[in-house]
Amino acid sequence: MTDHTLSHWGLYEVEAGPDGKPVLKPSRHDPDPSPIGLDQLEADTTRLRIRRPAVRASFLAGERDKTHLRGQEPFVEVEWAEAISLVAGQLDDVISRHGNRAIFGGSYGWSSAGRFHHAQGQIHRFLNCLGGYVRHRDSYSHAAANVVLPHIVAPLDQLMGQHTSWDVLAQHCELFIAFGGVPLKNAQVTAGGAMRHRVKAGLNAMARAGTRFISITPLRDDLKLDGAFEWIPIRPNTDTALMLGLAHTMLANDRHDRAFLDRYCTGFEAVRDYLLGKADGIVKDAAWAAAITGIAEERILRLSGEIVDNRTTMNVAWSLQRARHGEQPYWAVITLAAMAGQIGLPGGGFGVGYGAVNSVGTAQTRMGGPTFPQGRNGVADFIPVARITDLLTRPGERFDYNGQVHTYPDIRLVYWAGGNPFHHHQDLNGLLKAWQRPETVIVHEQYWNPIARMADIVLPATTSLERNDIGYAGREGHLVAMKKATAPIGEARDDFAIFRSLASQMNIEHAFTEGRDEAGWLRWLYDQALTESARLGLSLPSFEQFWEDGVIDLGDMAESPVMLSGFRQDPQANRLPTPSGRIELYSKTVAGFGYDDCPGHAVWLEPDEWLGSAQSAQFPLHLVSNQPVRRLHSQLDHSPHSVEGKVGGREAALINPADAAARGIADGATIRIFNQRGSCLAGARVTDAVMAGVIILPTGAWFDPDRIAAGVPLERHGNPNVLTLDRGTSRLAQGSSAQTCLVEIEIARETPRQEAFDNPVLITAARG
Secondary structure (H helix, E strand, C coil), X not given: CCEEEEECCEEEEEEECCCCCEEEEECCCCCCCCCCCCCCCCHHHHCCECCCCEEEHHHHCCCCCCHHHCCCCCEEECCHHHHHHHHHHHHHHHHHHHCHHHEEEECCCCCCCECCCCHHHHHXXXXXXXXXXXXXXXXXXXXXXXXXXXXXXXXHHHHHCCCCCHHHHHHHCCEEEEECCCCCCHHHCCCCCCCCCCHHHHHHHHHHHCCEEEEECCEHHHCCCCCCCEEECCCCCCHHHHHHHHHHHHHHCCCCCHHHHHHHEECHHHHHHHHCCCCCCCCCCHHHHHHHHCCXXXXXXXXXXXXXXXXXXXXXXXXXXXXXXXXXXXHHHHHHXXXXXXXXXXXXXXXXXXXXXXXXXXXXXXXXXXCCCCCCCCCCCEEECCCHHHHHHCCCCEEEECCEEEECCCCCEEEEECCCHHHHCCCHHHHHHHCCCCCEEEEEECECCHHHHCCCEEEEECCHHHCCEEEEECCCCEEEEECCCCCCCCCCECHHHHHHHHHHHXXXXXXXXXXXXXXXXXXXXXXXXXXXXXXXCCCCCCHHHHHHHCEEECCECCXXXXXXXXXXXXXXXXXXXXXXXCEECECHHHHHHCCCCCCCECCCCCCCCCCCCHHHHCCCEEEECCCCCCCCCCCCCCCHHHHCCCECCECEEEECHHHHHHCCCCCCCEEEEECCCCEEEEEEEECCCECCCEEECCCCCCCCEECCCCCCCEECCCCHHHCCCCCCXXXXXXXXXXXXXXXXXXECCCCCCCCCCCCCCEEECXXX
16 A cells, blocks of 8 residues: 655655655646655755754853844754753743733744644644734735635635636636736645646646637746637736726726626726726726736727627736735726626636636535644734734834734744745845844744744754644545654654643643644544534545545535626525625725725725836836745755756746846846845846746745845845835735835846855754
């Protein structure tokens, strides 16, 4: 019987290699497996594993005020007992002096596909047993959508679970318009693990059936098909203006579906008046949109007619909402789809996630659970996820969020397990300064990555291959027995074991473990799955049989989904979870918040930085920091698979030939990308796949600052977040605005040697 393990980017089979050591192979049942993660056991990957507990030198010496040395001085390896005692002492001290509101429980990212050994669940449960912690809310990936969509139609999670399936699209969709494309590289992953990658096959099945594709994005490769498609380049951050221009054309030509708007929507009158310019004197017609987007007026006029003349699905990529006013493209596409009148029809309407993750568009059976319980948080304070620098630097100040006013607490201790804020946050030079403020930073990590190097106390954690777990994803249709494939490296422990030791020292062990060890919790979680499967009429085997079989495939649903079809069939019996029960093209609730950066209906608001702004005279290129091809965010950036995609050891930046020629930049050159916030080095890839005026630098290169360089700080590895804007999308959602960023580029005058990441300086303490 073949053993299996699961990662967010795929199901792996674990086999014995020629030397008897385990080797990872893609699942033979996966039609389009991702290569990410196959080299997790390679020596070039494991060389950066954290092998023993380590403490920053001055911190261990009692010089706790030298927080400015985080990331700059050696670590001292210590015994586990000393590390546990030190962590427990820091927690006790901060709680006794400042209360639990002074602890930020940091955990963000795709830390494990296993449902038990998921760092986020483990740290939150432990801190809740201590009395609570300050948490984050929402997601860097889609915070703006998370907050605004419930006001318009329904929560994002609910919509993602009912997207029209690929097979239905192939049968009925005549025109698929992809704002931001449908990037296959993003669809490599699903939270909880992708057992069968379906997006590539789904898109190509649509193309074979005759669906016509239009991809509206600065990067041609945001959509890849076996056949032809139309690429319409657009200035970044201007998609809302395009959608409004299309809507105005539909209105002016009397092509909008009045019956649909009357029966299923509320507030169209306000939208109509805005399109006609009654409030501000600006008519949002195709000529207006053309001047903003750079798309020809004639193409906008023609596209509006094509939408209503065909069964059309319009999809918005998550990247569009990671920008200033990122709520607006989602509101605008729903408004446009409502005017076309095809919402709820097979192959028509809108999408808010095709290609974002593998699971969107699936027809597989969905089952809830199992979930590791986190308990009750005794602290009410939270931050929107992308406001961590503000949290650390603005204690006591107030901030707006979704109609309410909150206050940033005074954080003295950061406890982080799972994720890397020195990847996913914006303006990393600002975060670097903010990171000096807490008294203590404690991190669980597997590799000596940037967050580990920026800690005071580092506790080595195991990988998914070094522990037993249950893999599960609600929209992927599987349960996986993730059997331990190899012994932990060094003295690494799983998060549960670490927190259990801490809980024992802090007299909360029973509250944390409930008397269960790893095996006991896995059986408890599987019992949850048994209960949920019975509710759905499914029959699962015993835990023993499941563990022996390795994988349970739940199969496909009896009927493929069509998003909002029930609402269309009977809007009274299937009311939406909005105040009116209908699609709110104008929201009285949002309008009542009084936010000038997010009014009550879809609007065009000029971003802080874009190619039509005054700043473009100094910084004439728009930086798009998209998701990487060879890794999930920053995970395994040092692995051979990731390194193979770099240029001279640095992240590759895509540059249009005209922009490169104007600056004397040749393919393969080392370039400096800079603006007023920072600068970084990257390797140039000159290609006509990116439109002129735009540069593409994927996220995830491990943050590697040159602290010696004078002037604008230099990052040596190609991390775009030293350049990006750290400002909320709006006062409504306070999401990430990473895609609102202007830069300039030049050939690098000085190129500090870029070597592969290596272990930091370690001082090995005497070991008894």
